[in-house]
Ligand code: HEC
C-alpha cells in the first residue's frame with residue numbers, strides 16, 4: 001500500500017523533508033489566482049470548502065484549510081489510499097470526479113458521521129470514521145477475543161498541579177531570565193526524511209513566529225519563509241505563497257523553534273494523567289489554543305523538560321493530530337535547546353526529524369530575510 005502511495009506523490013523526498021504537500025496539487029483553480037485567494041482568506045474571513053474546491057457536497061461551509069486534515073484523517077481511519085477513492089486524468093489527479101464508487105460511499109459516510117454527532121452528541125466530534133473503521137475499510141462486527149489481563153498495577157502517586165509542572169519546566173530549560181535573553185537562533189543541521197535519507201538544513205529563527213528554512217536536496221534547495229502571518233515556499237516544482245493549511249504547519253514549526261514552548265502568562269492547562277514518551281515517564285497537561293485546536297504537552301517527570309507536544313485539529317468527522325517530539329537537549333548559553341525535533345502526521349510519508357549540529361543565539365538575523373516576494377496576480 002505504501003509503495004502505491006509513494007508512486008502517487010511525485011516528489012516524495014521534497015515533501016517529506018519540508019513536511020509540506022508539494023506532491024499533490026490541492027489547488028484546483030488557476031494556480032496564480034488561487035495563491036492570491038489563499039493569502040486573502042487568511043487575512044479576512046476563512047475561505048470555505050466549496051469556494052476552494054470543485055465538487056463539495058458533504059463538507060459545505062467548513063474551512064477549506066481543513067481539507068488536508070480531513071483527507072489524511074479519512075485515509076488513516078479506513079486504511080485506504082487517496083487512489084482508492086479518487087481517480088486520475090492521465091497523470092494528474094482529478095479529485096473532484098465521482099467516478100470511483102468508494103468516494104460516493106465515503107461521502108454518504110461523512111454525512112452519516114456528521115448527523116450522528118449532531119443528533120446524539122450535541123454537535124461535538126465524538127463518533128468519527130475511526131470509531132467504526134479502526135484503520136480498516138470494512139469495520140469489524142465481531143469483538144476480538146482477548147487473553148485475561150495481568151494483575152492491575154498499583155495506584156500511581158497523584159499528579160502535581162499544572163502550575164508546578166510548568167514552573168519546573170521553565171526552571172529545567174534555564175529559568176526565565178536566560179530564556180528571555182534569546183532573541184534569535186541560527187541553526188545548522190540535517191533534516192532526516194521518513195525514508196531515512198538526510199539533507200543539510202539551515203534555519204534562521206527571527207523571534208516569535210518568524211523563520212526561514214532551507215534544505216539542500218539533490219534536485220535543488222527547498223526553502224520556506226514565514227513572517228508570522230504569511231509565508232512563501234520554493235522548490236524545484238513550485239514557487240508560491242503558503243496557503244491556509246501550509247500556514248498552520250509553518251506556525252507549528254516556528255513554535256518548536258521558540259526557546260520556551262510555554263511562556264507566561266501560561267495558557268489554561270489541565271492535568272491529563274501520565275504517559276510514556278519513549279522510555280521516559282511524563283506528566284501530561286492539556287488545553288486549547290486560541291484558535292480552538294486541542295493541545296497536549298508531555299513533561300519528563302524527572303528532568304521536567306518538555307518531550308512531546310500534540311496539536312489536534314478537530315474536524316466534524318474526526319481528529320487530525322500533529323505530534324512534535326523534542327529530544328537531545330543541550331545547553332547553549334544557559335538555555336536547554338532540543339537538538340532533535342521530530343514531527344509526525346497521520347500520513348507517515350510526511351514525518352521528518354530535524355537534527356541540529358550548531359545553534360547560535362542572538363547572531364544578527366536580518367529582518368529583510370522575512371520579506372516575501374509580491375504575490376503575482
Ligand atoms: C475513503 C475515501 C476517500 C479517501 C481515501 C480520500 N478521499 Fe478525498 N474526498 C473524498 C470525498 C467523499 C470527497 C468529497 C467531499 C464532499 O463532497 O464534500 C473528497 C474530496 C477531496 C478533494 C476535493 C476535490 C474537489 O475539488 O471537489 C481533494 C483535493 C481530496 N479529496 C484529496 C484527497 C487526498 C490527497 C487523499 C489522500 C490523502 C484523499 N482525498 C483521500 C473521499 C476520499
Ligand code: HEC
Nearest residue numbers: 074078102105106109110113127128129132137138139317
Ligand atoms: C457508525 C459506524 C461507521 C462510521 C462512523 C463510518 N463508517 Fe464507513 N462503513 C461502516 C460500515 C459498517 C461499512 C461496511 C458496509 C458494508 O460492508 O456494506 C462501511 C463502509 C465504508 C466504506 C466502503 C468500503 C468498501 O471497501 O466498500 C467506505 C469508503 C467508508 N465506510 C468510509 C467512511 C468514512 C470516510 C467515514 C468517516 C467520514 C466512515 N466511513 C464512518 C461504518 C461506519
